Amino acid sequence: MNAIEIKDLRKSYPTGHIIRKRITALRGISFSVKKGETFGLLGHNGAGKTTTFKILTGLIFPGGGEVKILDKSPDDLEAKNSIGFLPENPYFYTYLTPVELLQFYGGLFNIERKKLHDRIEYLLDLLSLTKWKDTRIGKFSKGMLQRVGMAQALINDPEILILDEPMTGLDPVGRKELKNIILSLKEKGKTIIFSSHILSDVEMICDRVAILIRGRIVETGSIEELLVKRSTGYEIELTANAKEWVKNKGLEYSPSGSSIIVTLKDFGEAQKLLKEAVNEQLEILSFIPRRVMLEDLFMEEYRKYEKDIRGGS
Amino acid sequence: MKKIYVVAVNTYREAIRNRILYTVLFFLLILLGISTILGSFTMGETRRFVIDFGFSGIELLGVAMAIIIGTGMIYNEIQRKTIFTVIPKPVKRWQFILGKFLGLSLTLFVQEVLMLVFVVIFIVIVKGKITSLLFVGAFFIFMEISLTIAISIFFSTFSSPILSGLFTTTLYLIGNSLEELKSLLTMKMASSPVLKFTILFFYNILPNFHNLNIKNEVVHNLTLPEGYVINSIFYAVAYILFLLTISTLIFEKKEFY
Structure with missing residues (x-):
């Protein structure tokens, strides 16, 4: 059983208030993520990365196709119990402190009181938040919010981590720290799927990647396969x-x-x-x-796709 | 059950840190002060003045809070994107809606209890009698407030806070005038069967806030008809459950882009 299984996933959604148009975000994508694998989803802005993640987390519903998390639908509570999700640019209840916020999220997982207390202490320490544990989140910088976001994603010690642009807003030190956390989770055998604009990070962390361009997957494979074959x-x-x-x-x-x-x-x-x-x-x-860099590969695929589109139209 | 409790506590935490709640308490104190002064000009009517002003204050301020906070509650979760970290957690959408409702109800219950304490203190100051009907009356106001919260949540699942506020206020005002609407039936102009049907239709379907208003009985210390309290509780609870069910059905289909 794969950790994540996506088959022919399609999604379009309406935009505009008066003149309703439909935007196609996903045009039938398929990929799977094995248990314990670190999988990178690469794509330009609007490629469909966030849409894929939102379907995986039950925030939006598939327009067609099939999505399974540990063989369960994303809406299934068992599936939700096994995932941790960090949205892009996360927003939290500004009136809460990190401790209160983590207590809230931990409560949604029915985590027993003592265990939750220990888990919160551990996460605050892991993400260097202990010093600010009693400060209201409303006063936090973007980088600090990203740390809080990572803490809430890890509150249930999830089997699968879904991270949407986790490096956004972090300074080089923060990025390095987060990268190390992701690598240590990888070592612990967690399944990680994440999107990033910073291709060097993806290259360093991921076992496999999928390149998503305008709602279609144009290439999937291990970093080695994709880069060495070129x-x-x-x-x-x-x-x-x-x-x-x-x-x-x-x-x-x-x-x-x-x-x-x-x-x-x-x-x-x-x-x-x-x-x-x-x-x-x-x-x-x-x-x-002599390997091509992931960035070169991405640009090559992007140009190829654009050329095909123009040629086809 | 624990998940509903967790959402409710979080909603309570948010609402209780809202400064407007404390402003409202201050406003009620002023109102009670004015009522005492006005009452002192009347012969033996001070208690009536204090209860009348106090209960009107509790009701209007409570309902206003229910509309202001209630209509923005769900909308803000979506607008501020805090929902993005809640829906992916193992919580059912109906648990979220119910938790939100209970959290705000708890907040406004605490606020009402504090306001009631002020009213009781003022009654004691003016040497008035504290009757059990006073507390029954306060409970009826709480039912009105809870019903308003449910209406606010219902509208906020599909419209903006301004529109939801407008709809809820309108429904509250109409709901308080349903008996007057029904009395039109006895008038000559309501002879048309279509008009009769329309009046009866709205009378039966709209939330009847009039049934939950026993301020007059409290002020004049009148006896309530037998079974009135039970019937009213049943009506309010059933209406709230109906609204929360519809809200959940709408919310279940909602996508968060």
């Missing part, structure tokens, strides 16, 4: 004293600090050069496939 060559890093040797072979190199990097397109060529370098007793610092 490998544009191989890079061999040698110490700077190998410059002459490389030049004599008629190859080009690019300096990188105290080393040089030789780029070869073909794996066989790279293998041959490596053998020769070993024979010459040159120091090989690294050998890596």
